[in-house]
Amino acid sequence: MQQDATKERAEFDREFVDAFRRPVSQGNWVRDINPLIAFLVLGCLAIIPIWIEGLIAPLAMCAAFVAISLLAGVGRHFIPGYLKLFLAVGLILFVLRAAFEPGDLVLFRLGPLSPTWEGVQSGARFALVVMVLCGALTLYAALIPAKYLMLALEQQGLTPRATYVLLTSFQAITDLAKNVRVVMDAQKSRGIETEGSILTRSKAFFPIIAPAFLAAMNQTEERAVALDARAFSSKAPHTRLVSLRGPRPWEFGLLLVAVAGVVVSIMGAYLSWP
Amino acid sequence: MSQDNTFSKTMQGYGRLTIFMIPIGIAINFVGGQFALLLKLPVYLDSIGTILVGATCGGLPGALVGAVSNVLNSITSPPTMVFGILSIMFGLLAGWLAKRGVFTSLTMTLLSAIPFAFIGGVLGALLTIWVFGGLAVGGGALVVGALTAAGFDINTANFLAQVPMDVLDKVPTVLVVYAILKGMPKRLFAKLPLGYIYLDKRSATTAAQKPTA
Numbered sequence A: 001m002q003q004d005a006t007k008e009r010a011e012f013d014r015e016f017v018d019a020f021r022r023p024v025s026q027g028n029w030v031r032d033i034n035p036l037i038a039f040l041v042l043g044c045l046a047i048i049p050i051w052i053e054g055l056i057a058p059l060a061m062c063a064a065f066v067a068i069s070l071l072a073g074v075g076r077h078f079i080p081g082y083l084k085l086f087l088a089v090g091l092i093l094f095v096l097r098a099a100f101e102p103g104d105l106v107l108f109r110l111g112p113l114s115p116t117w118e119g120v121q122s123g124a125r126f127a128l129v130v131m132v133l134c135g136a137l138t139l140y141a142a143l144i145p146a147k148y149l150m151l152a153l154e155q156q157g158l159t160p161r162a163t164y165v166l167l168t169s170f171q172a173i174t175d176l177a178k179n180v181r182v183v184m185d186a187q188k189s190r191g192i193e194t195e196g197s198i199l200t201r202s203k204a205f206f207p208i209i210a211p212a213f214l215a216a217m218n219q220t221e222e223r224a225v226a227l228d229a230r231a232f233s234s235k236a237p238h239t240r241l242v243s244l245r246g247p248r249p250w251e252f253g254l255l256l257v258a259v260a261g262v263v264v265s266i267m268g269a270y271l272s273w274p
Numbered sequence B: 001m002s003q004d005n006t007f008s009k010t011m012q013g014y015g016r017l018t019i020f021m022i023p024i025g026i027a028i029n030f031v032g033g034q035f036a037l038l039l040k041l042p043v044y045l046d047s048i049g050t051i052l053v054g055a056t057c058g059g060l061p062g063a064l065v066g067a068v069s070n071v072l073n074s075i076t077s078p079p080t081m082v083f084g085i086l087s088i089m090f091g092l093l094a095g096w097l098a099k100r101g102v103f104t105s106l107t108m109t110l111l112s113a114i115p116f117a118f119i120g121g122v123l124g125a126l127l128t129i130w131v132f133g134g135l136a137v138g139g140g141a142l143v144v145g146a147l148t149a150a151g152f153d154i155n156t157a158n159f160l161a162q163v164p165m166d167v168l169d170k171v172p173t174v175l176v177v178y179a180i181l182k183g184m185p186k187r188l189f190a191k192l193p194l195g196y197i198y199l200d201k202r203s204a205t206t207a208a209q210k211p212t213a
Helices: A002-021 A035-051 A056-071 A075-100 A117-143 A146-155 A160-189 A198-229 A249-271 B002-012 B017-038 B048-057 B059-073 B078-099 B106-132 B139-149 B154-183 B195-209
Strands: none
Touching: A035 A056, A035 A117, A035 A146, A035 A249, A056 A075, A056 A117, A075 A117, A075 B139, A117 B078, A146 A160, A160 A198, A160 B017, A160 B059, A198 B017, A198 B048, A198 B154, B017 B048, B017 B059, B048 B059, B048 B078, B048 B154, B059 B078, B078 B106, B106 B154, B139 B154
Protein backbone atom coordinates (compact mmCIF):
# COMPACT_ATOMS: atom_id res chain seq x y z
CA MET A 1 0.00 0.00 0.00
CA GLN A 2 2.70 2.38 1.05
CA GLN A 3 4.77 1.37 -1.91
CA ASP A 4 1.91 2.37 -4.21
CA ALA A 5 1.70 5.76 -2.57
CA THR A 6 5.43 6.34 -2.98
CA LYS A 7 5.23 5.28 -6.59
CA GLU A 8 2.34 7.63 -7.24
CA ARG A 9 4.22 10.41 -5.53
CA ALA A 10 7.31 9.79 -7.64
CA GLU A 11 5.16 9.82 -10.77
CA PHE A 12 3.60 13.11 -9.73
CA ASP A 13 7.00 14.63 -8.98
CA ARG A 14 8.34 13.59 -12.36
CA GLU A 15 5.33 15.08 -14.10
CA PHE A 16 5.76 18.29 -12.14
CA VAL A 17 9.43 18.53 -13.04
CA ASP A 18 8.75 17.61 -16.67
CA ALA A 19 6.26 20.46 -16.91
CA PHE A 20 9.18 22.86 -16.51
CA ARG A 21 11.27 21.10 -19.14
CA ARG A 22 8.63 21.46 -21.83
CA PRO A 23 8.02 24.81 -23.52
CA VAL A 24 5.11 26.55 -21.89
CA SER A 25 1.68 26.15 -23.54
CA GLN A 26 -1.61 27.91 -22.99
CA GLY A 27 -3.57 24.99 -24.42
CA ASN A 28 -4.74 26.72 -27.59
CA TRP A 29 -2.95 26.96 -30.93
CA VAL A 30 -3.72 30.66 -31.44
CA ARG A 31 -2.54 31.63 -27.99
CA ASP A 32 0.57 29.50 -28.42
CA ILE A 33 1.80 31.58 -31.35
CA ASN A 34 5.12 33.17 -30.49
CA PRO A 35 4.38 36.45 -28.60
CA LEU A 36 6.55 38.59 -30.89
CA ILE A 37 5.06 37.15 -34.09
CA ALA A 38 1.55 37.60 -32.69
CA PHE A 39 2.43 41.22 -31.91
CA LEU A 40 3.68 41.91 -35.42
CA VAL A 41 0.75 40.15 -37.10
CA LEU A 42 -1.85 42.04 -35.07
CA GLY A 43 0.11 45.26 -35.64
CA CYS A 44 -0.06 44.71 -39.41
CA LEU A 45 -3.79 43.91 -39.26
CA ALA A 46 -4.40 47.05 -37.20
CA ILE A 47 -2.84 49.42 -39.72
CA ILE A 48 -4.23 47.90 -42.94
CA PRO A 49 -7.60 49.83 -42.74
CA ILE A 50 -5.74 53.15 -42.54
CA TRP A 51 -4.97 52.93 -46.25
CA ILE A 52 -8.29 51.54 -47.41
CA GLU A 53 -10.97 54.19 -47.78
CA GLY A 54 -14.53 53.75 -46.58
CA LEU A 55 -16.05 52.05 -43.60
CA ILE A 56 -16.02 48.44 -44.78
CA ALA A 57 -12.34 47.71 -44.19
CA PRO A 58 -12.23 48.87 -40.52
CA LEU A 59 -15.57 47.15 -39.82
CA ALA A 60 -14.31 43.91 -41.35
CA MET A 61 -11.14 44.15 -39.26
CA CYS A 62 -13.13 44.60 -36.05
CA ALA A 63 -15.13 41.50 -36.99
CA ALA A 64 -11.88 39.65 -37.72
CA PHE A 65 -10.61 40.47 -34.22
CA VAL A 66 -13.80 39.05 -32.72
CA ALA A 67 -13.36 35.91 -34.84
CA ILE A 68 -9.72 35.53 -33.73
CA SER A 69 -10.74 35.91 -30.10
CA LEU A 70 -13.34 33.14 -30.53
CA LEU A 71 -10.78 30.88 -32.22
CA ALA A 72 -8.38 31.48 -29.36
CA GLY A 73 -11.05 30.75 -26.78
CA VAL A 74 -10.82 34.21 -25.17
CA GLY A 75 -14.03 35.53 -26.73
CA ARG A 76 -15.93 35.60 -23.48
CA HIS A 77 -13.26 37.80 -22.00
CA PHE A 78 -12.49 39.95 -25.04
CA ILE A 79 -15.90 40.67 -26.64
CA PRO A 80 -17.67 42.37 -23.68
CA GLY A 81 -14.59 44.52 -23.03
CA TYR A 82 -14.33 45.46 -26.69
CA LEU A 83 -18.02 46.40 -26.83
CA LYS A 84 -17.52 48.60 -23.77
CA LEU A 85 -14.64 50.34 -25.54
CA PHE A 86 -16.86 50.88 -28.57
CA LEU A 87 -19.35 52.66 -26.35
CA ALA A 88 -16.84 54.55 -24.17
CA VAL A 89 -14.27 55.59 -26.78
CA GLY A 90 -15.71 54.93 -30.23
CA LEU A 91 -19.10 56.51 -29.65
CA ILE A 92 -17.61 59.66 -28.12
CA LEU A 93 -15.13 60.03 -30.98
CA PHE A 94 -17.94 59.61 -33.48
CA VAL A 95 -20.40 61.98 -31.78
CA LEU A 96 -17.78 64.72 -31.32
CA ARG A 97 -16.79 64.71 -34.97
CA ALA A 98 -20.32 64.27 -36.22
CA ALA A 99 -21.55 67.17 -34.12
CA PHE A 100 -18.80 69.71 -34.60
CA GLU A 101 -17.10 69.05 -37.93
CA PRO A 102 -18.07 71.72 -40.47
CA GLY A 103 -19.61 70.67 -43.78
CA ASP A 104 -22.10 71.70 -46.48
CA LEU A 105 -24.92 69.23 -46.04
CA VAL A 106 -26.55 70.03 -42.68
CA LEU A 107 -28.63 67.11 -41.41
CA PHE A 108 -30.58 68.89 -38.66
CA ARG A 109 -30.21 71.73 -36.19
CA LEU A 110 -30.33 71.34 -32.44
CA GLY A 111 -29.62 74.58 -30.61
CA PRO A 112 -26.12 75.69 -31.59
CA LEU A 113 -25.31 72.25 -33.07
CA SER A 114 -25.66 71.52 -36.74
CA PRO A 115 -24.36 68.05 -37.58
CA THR A 116 -23.40 67.63 -41.21
CA TRP A 117 -23.30 64.57 -43.46
CA GLU A 118 -19.56 65.14 -43.97
CA GLY A 119 -19.08 65.22 -40.20
CA VAL A 120 -21.00 61.98 -39.71
CA GLN A 121 -18.96 60.27 -42.42
CA SER A 122 -15.56 61.43 -41.22
CA GLY A 123 -16.60 60.77 -37.61
CA ALA A 124 -17.61 57.19 -38.35
CA ARG A 125 -14.41 56.55 -40.29
CA PHE A 126 -12.14 58.10 -37.64
CA ALA A 127 -13.91 56.30 -34.78
CA LEU A 128 -13.74 52.94 -36.58
CA VAL A 129 -10.05 53.27 -37.48
CA VAL A 130 -9.28 54.10 -33.84
CA MET A 131 -11.42 51.16 -32.70
CA VAL A 132 -9.39 48.84 -34.95
CA LEU A 133 -6.19 49.98 -33.21
CA CYS A 134 -7.96 49.60 -29.85
CA GLY A 135 -9.13 46.12 -30.81
CA ALA A 136 -5.66 44.96 -31.85
CA LEU A 137 -4.17 46.12 -28.53
CA THR A 138 -6.88 44.67 -26.29
CA LEU A 139 -6.96 41.43 -28.27
CA TYR A 140 -3.21 41.10 -27.87
CA ALA A 141 -3.52 41.70 -24.12
CA ALA A 142 -6.21 38.98 -24.00
CA LEU A 143 -4.18 36.51 -26.07
CA ILE A 144 -0.71 36.79 -24.60
CA PRO A 145 0.00 37.20 -20.89
CA ALA A 146 2.43 40.05 -20.31
CA LYS A 147 4.98 37.71 -18.74
CA TYR A 148 5.28 35.62 -21.91
CA LEU A 149 5.83 38.73 -24.03
CA MET A 150 8.55 39.83 -21.60
CA LEU A 151 10.11 36.37 -21.74
CA ALA A 152 10.13 36.51 -25.53
CA LEU A 153 11.76 39.94 -25.40
CA GLU A 154 14.36 38.69 -22.92
CA GLN A 155 15.18 35.82 -25.26
CA GLN A 156 15.74 38.41 -27.98
CA GLY A 157 18.36 40.01 -25.74
CA LEU A 158 16.41 42.63 -23.82
CA THR A 159 17.84 43.09 -20.34
CA PRO A 160 15.87 41.64 -17.39
CA ARG A 161 15.98 45.11 -15.84
CA ALA A 162 13.74 46.49 -18.59
CA THR A 163 11.31 43.57 -18.47
CA TYR A 164 11.25 43.84 -14.67
CA VAL A 165 10.20 47.49 -14.91
CA LEU A 166 7.32 46.66 -17.23
CA LEU A 167 6.07 43.58 -15.37
CA THR A 168 6.32 45.21 -11.96
CA SER A 169 4.41 48.23 -13.22
CA PHE A 170 1.31 46.10 -13.76
CA GLN A 171 1.65 44.57 -10.31
CA ALA A 172 2.40 47.95 -8.71
CA ILE A 173 -0.76 49.47 -10.21
CA THR A 174 -2.95 46.76 -8.63
CA ASP A 175 -1.12 46.98 -5.31
CA LEU A 176 -1.22 50.75 -5.14
CA ALA A 177 -4.89 50.92 -6.10
CA LYS A 178 -5.63 48.51 -3.26
CA ASN A 179 -3.54 50.60 -0.89
CA VAL A 180 -5.33 53.81 -1.88
CA ARG A 181 -8.65 52.15 -1.07
CA VAL A 182 -7.38 51.11 2.35
CA VAL A 183 -6.14 54.63 3.11
CA MET A 184 -9.41 56.06 1.80
CA ASP A 185 -11.46 53.86 4.14
CA ALA A 186 -9.19 54.76 7.04
CA GLN A 187 -9.47 58.48 6.37
CA LYS A 188 -13.23 58.21 5.87
CA SER A 189 -13.55 56.62 9.30
CA ARG A 190 -11.68 59.60 10.69
CA GLY A 191 -14.23 61.95 9.20
CA ILE A 192 -12.79 62.95 5.82
CA GLU A 193 -15.60 63.27 3.31
CA THR A 194 -15.16 61.90 -0.20
CA GLU A 195 -18.56 62.94 -1.45
CA GLY A 196 -20.40 66.23 -1.69
CA SER A 197 -19.42 69.51 -3.33
CA ILE A 198 -16.36 69.74 -5.53
CA LEU A 199 -14.50 71.61 -2.77
CA THR A 200 -15.18 68.84 -0.24
CA ARG A 201 -14.05 66.21 -2.70
CA SER A 202 -10.85 68.03 -3.59
CA LYS A 203 -10.07 68.45 0.10
CA ALA A 204 -10.17 64.66 0.43
CA PHE A 205 -7.54 64.25 -2.28
CA PHE A 206 -4.39 65.17 -0.35
CA PRO A 207 -4.89 63.21 2.88
CA ILE A 208 -5.61 60.06 0.91
CA ILE A 209 -3.17 60.22 -1.95
CA ALA A 210 -0.11 61.53 -0.10
CA PRO A 211 0.19 58.74 2.53
CA ALA A 212 -0.53 56.01 -0.01
CA PHE A 213 2.07 57.27 -2.49
CA LEU A 214 4.61 57.91 0.22
CA ALA A 215 4.25 54.33 1.46
CA ALA A 216 4.73 53.09 -2.11
CA MET A 217 7.96 55.08 -2.46
CA ASN A 218 9.25 53.66 0.82
CA GLN A 219 8.54 50.11 -0.31
CA THR A 220 10.98 50.40 -3.20
CA GLU A 221 13.83 49.92 -0.78
CA GLU A 222 12.42 46.62 0.46
CA ARG A 223 11.88 45.47 -3.10
CA ALA A 224 15.46 46.30 -3.97
CA VAL A 225 16.74 44.24 -1.04
CA ALA A 226 14.42 41.33 -1.86
CA LEU A 227 15.58 41.24 -5.47
CA ASP A 228 19.22 41.61 -4.54
CA ALA A 229 18.83 38.57 -2.30
CA ARG A 230 17.76 36.68 -5.43
CA ALA A 231 20.85 37.86 -7.32
CA PHE A 232 18.85 40.11 -9.63
CA SER A 233 21.78 42.47 -10.13
CA SER A 234 24.22 39.63 -10.76
CA LYS A 235 26.11 39.84 -14.04
CA ALA A 236 25.79 36.10 -14.66
CA PRO A 237 23.09 34.98 -17.12
CA HIS A 238 19.70 34.59 -15.44
CA THR A 239 17.89 31.26 -15.30
CA ARG A 240 14.14 30.89 -15.85
CA LEU A 241 11.47 28.46 -14.76
CA VAL A 242 9.58 28.62 -18.05
CA SER A 243 10.76 28.48 -21.64
CA LEU A 244 8.95 29.52 -24.79
CA ARG A 245 8.62 27.44 -27.92
CA GLY A 246 10.52 28.95 -30.84
CA PRO A 247 8.37 30.27 -33.69
CA ARG A 248 7.21 27.50 -36.03
CA PRO A 249 7.47 27.84 -39.84
CA TRP A 250 3.73 28.43 -40.35
CA GLU A 251 3.90 31.33 -37.92
CA PHE A 252 6.45 33.02 -40.17
CA GLY A 253 4.08 32.31 -43.08
CA LEU A 254 1.30 34.07 -41.19
CA LEU A 255 3.54 37.07 -40.60
CA LEU A 256 4.47 37.14 -44.28
CA VAL A 257 0.79 37.21 -45.27
CA ALA A 258 0.09 40.04 -42.82
CA VAL A 259 3.02 42.11 -44.09
CA ALA A 260 1.91 41.46 -47.66
CA GLY A 261 -1.54 42.74 -46.69
CA VAL A 262 -0.04 46.02 -45.48
CA VAL A 263 2.08 46.40 -48.63
CA VAL A 264 -0.89 45.70 -50.90
CA SER A 265 -3.15 48.17 -49.07
CA ILE A 266 -0.50 50.92 -49.20
CA MET A 267 0.17 50.28 -52.90
CA GLY A 268 -3.58 50.22 -53.53
CA ALA A 269 -3.93 53.61 -51.85
CA TYR A 270 -1.17 55.19 -53.95
CA LEU A 271 -2.21 53.63 -57.24
CA SER A 272 -5.83 54.70 -56.86
CA TRP A 273 -4.81 58.32 -56.36
CA PRO A 274 -6.14 60.58 -59.08
CA MET B 1 23.04 42.37 -26.64
CA SER B 2 24.22 45.93 -27.31
CA GLN B 3 20.78 47.12 -26.26
CA ASP B 4 21.23 45.27 -23.01
CA ASN B 5 24.50 47.00 -22.30
CA THR B 6 23.36 50.52 -23.10
CA PHE B 7 20.22 50.20 -20.97
CA SER B 8 22.16 48.71 -18.06
CA LYS B 9 24.92 51.31 -18.31
CA THR B 10 22.49 54.21 -18.49
CA MET B 11 20.60 52.88 -15.50
CA GLN B 12 23.76 52.17 -13.52
CA GLY B 13 24.64 55.83 -13.74
CA TYR B 14 21.42 56.53 -11.87
CA GLY B 15 22.05 54.20 -8.95
CA ARG B 16 20.33 50.97 -8.13
CA LEU B 17 17.15 52.23 -6.56
CA THR B 18 16.11 54.13 -9.70
CA ILE B 19 15.12 50.93 -11.47
CA PHE B 20 12.73 50.16 -8.61
CA MET B 21 11.33 53.69 -8.53
CA ILE B 22 10.20 53.59 -12.17
CA PRO B 23 7.37 51.02 -11.72
CA ILE B 24 6.20 52.88 -8.61
CA GLY B 25 6.15 56.13 -10.58
CA ILE B 26 4.09 54.46 -13.30
CA ALA B 27 1.65 53.09 -10.72
CA ILE B 28 1.37 56.52 -9.07
CA ASN B 29 0.52 58.11 -12.44
CA PHE B 30 -2.12 55.52 -13.13
CA VAL B 31 -3.69 55.39 -9.68
CA GLY B 32 -3.60 59.19 -9.32
CA GLY B 33 -5.59 59.51 -12.53
CA GLN B 34 -8.03 56.80 -11.45
CA PHE B 35 -8.48 58.43 -8.06
CA ALA B 36 -9.23 61.81 -9.61
CA LEU B 37 -11.92 60.07 -11.66
CA LEU B 38 -13.26 58.32 -8.56
CA LEU B 39 -13.62 61.62 -6.70
CA LYS B 40 -15.08 63.11 -9.90
CA LEU B 41 -12.53 65.93 -9.85
CA PRO B 42 -12.29 67.92 -13.11
CA VAL B 43 -8.52 67.31 -13.38
CA TYR B 44 -6.31 64.52 -14.77
CA LEU B 45 -3.69 64.23 -11.99
CA ASP B 46 -1.98 61.55 -14.05
CA SER B 47 1.54 62.95 -14.06
CA ILE B 48 2.36 62.91 -10.34
CA GLY B 49 4.59 59.86 -10.71
CA THR B 50 6.41 61.28 -13.74
CA ILE B 51 7.27 64.50 -11.91
CA LEU B 52 8.07 62.69 -8.67
CA VAL B 53 10.53 60.30 -10.30
CA GLY B 54 11.96 63.16 -12.37
CA ALA B 55 12.48 65.16 -9.17
CA THR B 56 14.13 62.34 -7.22
CA CYS B 57 15.93 60.27 -9.84
CA GLY B 58 16.57 62.66 -12.72
CA GLY B 59 15.05 63.69 -16.01
CA LEU B 60 15.68 60.51 -17.97
CA PRO B 61 14.04 58.10 -15.50
CA GLY B 62 11.19 60.60 -15.20
CA ALA B 63 10.77 60.65 -18.97
CA LEU B 64 10.80 56.85 -18.99
CA VAL B 65 7.99 56.80 -16.41
CA GLY B 66 6.00 59.22 -18.56
CA ALA B 67 6.57 57.20 -21.72
CA VAL B 68 5.65 53.81 -20.23
CA SER B 69 2.58 55.23 -18.45
CA ASN B 70 1.45 56.64 -21.74
CA VAL B 71 1.86 53.33 -23.55
CA LEU B 72 -0.15 51.57 -20.83
CA ASN B 73 -2.89 54.18 -21.08
CA SER B 74 -3.08 53.88 -24.84
CA ILE B 75 -3.99 50.19 -24.59
CA THR B 76 -7.56 51.25 -23.88
CA SER B 77 -7.43 54.60 -25.70
CA PRO B 78 -4.97 54.70 -28.62
CA PRO B 79 -5.39 58.47 -29.32
CA THR B 80 -3.61 59.10 -25.98
CA MET B 81 -0.39 57.81 -27.55
CA VAL B 82 0.08 61.10 -29.39
CA PHE B 83 0.38 62.93 -26.09
CA GLY B 84 3.23 60.68 -24.94
CA ILE B 85 5.71 63.34 -25.98
CA LEU B 86 4.20 65.65 -23.35
CA SER B 87 4.68 63.05 -20.60
CA ILE B 88 8.30 62.63 -21.66
CA MET B 89 8.81 66.39 -21.49
CA PHE B 90 7.22 66.54 -18.01
CA GLY B 91 9.78 64.01 -16.78
CA LEU B 92 12.75 65.82 -18.34
CA LEU B 93 11.56 69.19 -17.06
CA ALA B 94 11.04 67.80 -13.54
CA GLY B 95 14.64 66.54 -13.49
CA TRP B 96 15.97 69.86 -14.78
CA LEU B 97 13.96 71.88 -12.24
CA ALA B 98 14.91 69.55 -9.38
CA LYS B 99 18.61 70.06 -10.10
CA ARG B 100 18.01 73.78 -9.64
CA GLY B 101 16.46 73.12 -6.23
CA VAL B 102 12.98 74.15 -7.29
CA PHE B 103 11.20 71.42 -5.35
CA THR B 104 12.88 72.36 -2.06
CA SER B 105 10.71 75.44 -1.51
CA LEU B 106 6.94 75.62 -1.59
CA THR B 107 6.78 78.89 -3.51
CA MET B 108 9.15 77.69 -6.21
CA THR B 109 7.25 74.40 -6.44
CA LEU B 110 3.98 76.27 -6.95
CA LEU B 111 5.63 78.44 -9.61
CA SER B 112 6.89 75.31 -11.38
CA ALA B 113 3.26 74.54 -12.21
CA ILE B 114 3.51 77.29 -14.84
CA PRO B 115 6.06 75.60 -17.13
CA PHE B 116 4.34 72.24 -16.64
CA ALA B 117 0.98 73.73 -17.53
CA PHE B 118 2.59 75.48 -20.49
CA ILE B 119 3.78 72.15 -21.86
CA GLY B 120 0.51 70.39 -21.08
CA GLY B 121 -1.79 73.18 -22.22
CA VAL B 122 -0.10 74.93 -25.11
CA LEU B 123 1.77 71.97 -26.61
CA GLY B 124 -1.21 69.73 -25.86
CA ALA B 125 -3.51 72.09 -27.72
CA LEU B 126 -1.06 72.31 -30.64
CA LEU B 127 -0.84 68.52 -30.85
CA THR B 128 -4.63 68.21 -30.75
CA ILE B 129 -4.90 70.70 -33.61
CA TRP B 130 -2.15 69.10 -35.71
CA VAL B 131 -2.99 65.46 -35.20
CA PHE B 132 -6.74 65.36 -34.60
CA GLY B 133 -7.78 68.54 -36.36
CA GLY B 134 -8.85 70.02 -33.02
CA LEU B 135 -11.05 67.30 -31.58
CA ALA B 136 -9.33 64.60 -29.56
CA VAL B 137 -10.82 62.49 -26.76
CA GLY B 138 -11.97 63.05 -23.21
CA GLY B 139 -13.69 65.81 -21.32
CA GLY B 140 -11.52 68.50 -22.89
CA ALA B 141 -12.91 67.71 -26.33
CA LEU B 142 -16.45 68.34 -25.12
CA VAL B 143 -15.44 71.81 -23.92
CA VAL B 144 -13.71 72.47 -27.24
CA GLY B 145 -16.81 71.34 -29.07
CA ALA B 146 -19.02 73.59 -26.95
CA LEU B 147 -16.71 76.56 -27.56
CA THR B 148 -16.71 76.04 -31.33
CA ALA B 149 -20.48 75.79 -31.24
CA ALA B 150 -20.48 79.09 -29.32
CA GLY B 151 -18.68 80.72 -32.22
CA PHE B 152 -14.93 80.41 -31.49
CA ASP B 153 -12.73 79.00 -34.22
CA ILE B 154 -11.31 75.58 -33.44
CA ASN B 155 -7.73 76.74 -32.71
CA THR B 156 -8.77 79.43 -30.22
CA ALA B 157 -11.23 77.01 -28.65
CA ASN B 158 -8.45 74.48 -28.06
CA PHE B 159 -6.20 76.95 -26.29
CA LEU B 160 -9.10 78.41 -24.30
CA ALA B 161 -10.13 74.95 -23.11
CA GLN B 162 -6.76 73.34 -22.50
CA VAL B 163 -4.55 76.01 -20.91
CA PRO B 164 -6.78 76.79 -17.87
CA MET B 165 -7.52 73.08 -17.46
CA ASP B 166 -3.84 72.30 -17.35
CA VAL B 167 -3.08 75.02 -14.81
CA LEU B 168 -5.87 73.57 -12.67
CA ASP B 169 -4.29 70.15 -13.09
CA LYS B 170 -0.65 70.97 -12.49
CA VAL B 171 -1.04 73.03 -9.28
CA PRO B 172 -2.37 70.08 -7.22
CA THR B 173 0.06 67.78 -9.01
CA VAL B 174 3.16 69.72 -7.94
CA LEU B 175 1.67 70.18 -4.46
CA VAL B 176 1.33 66.41 -4.03
CA VAL B 177 4.90 66.01 -5.28
CA TYR B 178 6.07 68.57 -2.74
CA ALA B 179 4.14 66.88 0.09
CA ILE B 180 5.62 63.48 -0.76
CA LEU B 181 9.15 64.89 -1.01
CA LYS B 182 8.65 66.51 2.42
CA GLY B 183 7.53 63.22 3.92
CA MET B 184 10.19 61.01 2.39
CA PRO B 185 12.70 59.60 4.92
CA LYS B 186 16.32 60.76 4.73
CA ARG B 187 17.56 57.21 4.34
CA LEU B 188 15.64 56.88 1.07
CA PHE B 189 16.97 60.18 -0.26
CA ALA B 190 20.50 58.99 0.45
CA LYS B 191 20.02 56.23 -2.12
CA LEU B 192 18.37 58.30 -4.84
CA PRO B 193 20.39 60.07 -7.53
CA LEU B 194 19.00 63.55 -6.84
CA GLY B 195 18.41 62.91 -3.14
CA TYR B 196 21.40 65.06 -2.21
CA ILE B 197 19.47 68.19 -3.18
CA TYR B 198 16.84 67.53 -0.55
CA LEU B 199 19.34 66.26 2.03
CA ASP B 200 21.47 69.41 1.66
CA LYS B 201 18.41 71.53 2.10
CA ARG B 202 17.32 69.64 5.21
CA SER B 203 20.73 69.72 6.85
CA ALA B 204 20.92 73.44 6.04
CA THR B 205 17.60 74.14 7.75
CA THR B 206 18.41 72.01 10.79
CA ALA B 207 21.81 73.73 11.07
CA ALA B 208 20.13 77.10 10.90
CA GLN B 209 17.59 76.08 13.53
CA LYS B 210 20.14 74.71 15.97
CA PRO B 211 21.46 78.00 17.44
CA THR B 212 17.95 79.19 18.25
CA ALA B 213 16.93 75.89 19.82
